[in-house]
Amino acid sequence: MKNRERLISLSMAVLLGLGLVGCGDQSASSSDTSTGGTAASSDSGSEVTTIICALDANVAPYTYLDEDGNITGYDYETLKLIDELLPDYTFEYQMVDYDAAAIGLEAGQYDLEAGSKYKTSARAEKFLICDSNYYAAVTLAVAADSGINSIEDMKGKTLVPVPEADGLRQVYLDYMEANPDADITQETGSSLISISDGLSYVASGRYDGMIDPPDMFNDVLSQDADLAAKIKVIEDPFTVVGGHFLLNKSRTDLEEQINTALQQIKEDGTLGALSEKWFGEDLIAKYSSIALD
Secondary structure (H helix, E strand, O other): OOOOOOOOOOOHHHHHHHOOOOOOOOOOOOOOOOOOOEEEEOOOOOEEEEEEEEEEOOEOOOEEEOOOOOEEOHHHHHHHHHHHHOOOEEEEEEEEOHHHHHHHHHHOOOOEEEEEEEOOHHHHHHEEEOOOOEEEEEEEEEEOOOOOOOHHHHOOOEEEEEEOOOHHHHHHHHHHHHOOOOOOEEEEEOOOOOHHHHHHHHHHOOOOEEEEOHHHHHHHHOOOHHHHOOEEEEEEEEEEEEEEEEEEOOOHHHHHHHHHHHHHHHHOOHHHHHHHHHHOOOHHHHHOOOOEO
């Protein structure tokens, strides 16, 4: 399920030719070169704007392919809810590699990117950032025999690197700013290290810990009993941050529409119920008042 090599490559021209558009589309592509935001006619003859959504590959439980090769995940299902509330738009979904998604979004190949995206200063310069659609309780994974039981025990130790523009880098920087004596080192890498590889590095002692929401760790560990025996996930979070959809800078119209739809499904409990489905609890109600948005 979390195999980064499993991508579906379908031409957007084929998708449009087959009419596979809309909130229920299960297709994906990593090779489309058309620009987003195209207009099409609905059955009633009115013009509908097509929004090309890039979903980060293998970011379970937010955006990923299930065992049958279908797109699924919390972010994906949230977008389907939003699409139903926006009659002037129809969303198409493409599963895209992490780095390619950001590049394509900035270039205008995609209109929207999803997949557990945190707000960072680097992203704010390049993209429009929608209101939070979920809240992530960020915690720590360490070697089972490390003796580390909290983030405070990481003094003088190292974290698995992340790219400079990644949201978890911002989480680290915010924590260090609030805790200047923490003395925790996190290097930056040129590419994103997978959860599986990162946990393997921690288990081997290459790094002392890795930060991410516990559901991200547990999804990997539930599939790898040997690794699970070597890793301890500290369930108590050291911070809570908002997750967001990113938009191409030109899509100011869509930003307002998505934020309005998000507010509606937050207030009527729909988003909270979806959170319970995917995370076992209503994260919207639990963390909305304390999250760093």
